[in-house]
Amino acid sequence: MTPSEKYLSWLERLPAPVVNALTCALSVLAGAAVAMMFYYLLYRLGLPSQPFIYVAF
Amino acid sequence: MSDDITIPPATTRPVRLRPWWFLAGFAGGLAVMAALGRQAANTDYHPGFTRFIPPISPEASYYPTVNEMCAIVRARCRPDQILVIVGGNSVLLGVWQPADVMWSKRLQDLLGDRYCVVNLAMRGASPGNTGAVVAEVLRREFPRQIYIANEKPATELSMLGITVYRYAFWQAYFAGQLMSYPDRDRQVREELLDPANRAMALDLAFVGLTDRFLHFSDFWNRMAFERLNTVPSLYAPAPPAMFRPRRIFEDTEGDGTNLTLDQRYWPSVRETEMKILRGTTALAYERAPHGGWRLSGWTHFMVKDSYQQAFPKALRPRTLLLIGRDSPFFRRQLTKDEFARNELSIRDAVALLHAEGYAAMDYGADYENEDYGDRIHLAPSGGQKLAVEVAREVTAIAKKLDYLK
């Protein structure tokens, strides 16, 4: 059995409410992860692509 | 290449995300991050802060936010103290002065507990950058304050400062933290409404307004400083070192005390340095009708105009601008005529600043070669001398502005 087949068969053996709860929890975590990515994106967009090179004169 | 026109099948996932739960997680995640960002904005997470060394400055793609700098000040200064913010460039940052002997530390020692000195200078910054913005933002919390910066003679004072540090001005501007000043407001509007700046202006407005509520700059700065850095810099260009937090970097500023003459004033650049020294005043000054020199009419007009626009009138009396002399090693190589012009430029700069309501002083008249680490930066001994002179001036300003009552 390939790993993904093993995972799928394990998933199928779980009771439906457990799968539901897992899916919901996973969805919330995925949403939070994407939110964190957007939050990081807002920060990175503000940084210039090249750093400032200081030259004393 | 085959002639088959089949399109690859879409990938399928065994677990499908629940859309509303996902969106709830997204909204909740954003709210939590914003709350953490707000907390970061009000926290001083620089416990051993002395100054903005290069790894925690824009040179290393780290942009200290206005909130971050205000938190640094609040953590060190009591409201009953007279706040002294040091801005300006690498000269006042204390290049060639290790942290334990840097001039602003000596200044604090001389002024005593009645004052609180915080060094927010950054390399290459203009008087209007970062430190000036922080001082203005804290004007209500610390009504008794003095802002110190440095400038060159015969040079226009830039309201917004050099581009790389303007982000602090815009942060404060869009957060509504700056005072209203018609001349500056007009300039800012012109800058934002200029069609050539349209894209930049929109971006500034969007980020300013969003950051005000989401505090992402504060959060990720804190993360980069305390836990995990994600932006490469010259100091940590690649993984795994790149991921280490910025707090690991120490203040390793060189000590200019025991440098030889050649180490202070590299032979290969002496000619260039002399050109710079001469050039500072050569274009701005013209022969006076009765001998000697005078500031050219146009330069006088432009410099005076810039002094009038750079700082709000109400803030000028508490703004102390230092006009420094270059190292005597180079000044003594000027001809008598050039030397006279150089000295005149310094006196003129101080006089013009006084005329526009600023506090101003010059320094370096009786400094020696060993007081400098190079043409412009002061070695520890020069920094100590500067601290004494500035302390005198700061006390005089405090007295004049009734801060000592």
Place this chain on the structure above:
Amino acid sequence: MGLVWSARARMIFSTYWFLFFAALTVVVFWLLPRPGWRLGWLAVACVAFHVHFAGPAGVTPIVVLMIITFLAARSRRPWACVGAMVMCVAALCFYKYALFLVGAAVTPWSPALGAVLAKDIRGWMPGAPPLAVSFFVFEFVHYLFEVRRGGEPIRSPLKFLLFAIFFPSLVAGPIKRYTQFLPSLDAAVHSPSRAENWAEGLRRIGLGFFKKVALADNLTLYIGANQQQFGADSLFGRWFVLATIALRILLDFSGYSDIAIGCARLLGIRLPENFNWPYAARNLQDFWQRWHISLSSWIRDYVYIPLGGSRHGLLRRGLNVLVAFALCGLWHGPAWHFILWGVYHGAGLAVSGNYERAPGLGPVVGKMIRAEPVVGWVLTQMFVWVGWLLFFYPTMDAIRMAGQLFGL
């Protein structure tokens, strides 16, 4: 690095303006109660996007070509469709390749004439090629080709406008097919299913920006710092830098595609996939069915197959592949090293599709690769990754660096 489109995509997608514009467009789109209003709003947003980034000089060419293409297709006359196709291609050649062609074809024979022509061309041209000229010309050519072949033209000017300047895919693809885009647009406008589209769109955009901002941009800085000492580095170090170059372009480009696909999905519109794990490919044919899928399928359908495809014998097939991929390379930028990169892949495809016919060694190698697929994978990826040197660096530098990879 001569990827003008990549630099422009970065300047557009990596701006706060774009984030706010996209958010506003999506929110208003879903709040509008009627399909017609949604269509109109989307059109207004696409026009605003184009005008903002392209400027008046950049908008004019696409407006002119749009009108010509729309009317030509509506007429359903073959000569009109062909004429419009020629005009689109001529516009692309002028804006993007005129200076290159003068430098390649005229200057070597007559430098003075070349200089005069170049000066004249610069006088007529805007400062930069019109925004997304490569993408919209290819989409117009596809549309005209299909209509000429009997496909149904787009009747609604509004829908054609949206096909032409759909903002998520305008700047960096994927290159759309109108027969897929229009039904998706109709479905999105008429039957909203907001939550699923928003969730999937946000997920995709988040993934795209993660690849682009968190990974690719950092790799760019790393490559910039390390490519100077490529020759002085150890053999392992050089291959490591090559791996980061290969990874960077995949993350950069697939990141933009994810952002485009995600933005479209926020509106309920489905764009074609553009990448499918290309570095898992076990042969070059497989690689080109996984890398920039929308471009490779366009080149196949509108260059390779019209040239004859594989229908006229081995030699002609090889030639068709070389020409198709030379044009594919040229599409990426007006420079010889892009053309060479295309020819490199064309030659690779010709060899990988026919090596088993070589007497003696061919069947043996084929048997070995079938027995150990990892061998095919290693050879394919080495070929592709070394090819990136030709893509990113001037030819002589690329050859030198390739030699250094093998200790030469």
